[in-house]
Amino acid sequence: MHKLVMRFLTSIEGKYFTLSVDDIKTDGDGAPTITEAEVNTLMDLVVSKNIFLSTSSDLIGKKDAKVVTTDTSSFEVA
Structure with a gap:
């Protein structure tokens, strides 16, 4: 599974707001296909619209953004 994790600066120095988007788009092989330009556009929109209420x-x-990939392994238990 891939998710996009974006961190935003707030008006309180040293405090950040984190927004995660699960199940981002992938190609036929399961690799994430989101581009740097798309991430920047999304983050600019979030900042300009100011639609999220942050305690900070x-x-x-x-601040920054990254794609986080997780793998899951199941175990048979008896």
Whole structure:
């Protein structure tokens, strides 16, 4: 599974707001296909629309973003 994790700057120095999007788009082989340009556009939109309420105040800019990939292994238990 792949998810996009974005961190935003807030108006309180040293405080960040994190937004995660699960199950981002993938290609036929299961590799994430989201582009840097798409992430930047999304983050700019989130900041400009100011639609999320953060306990750390308003979102004022972009900090960083990354795609996180997790693997799951199941075990048979008796």
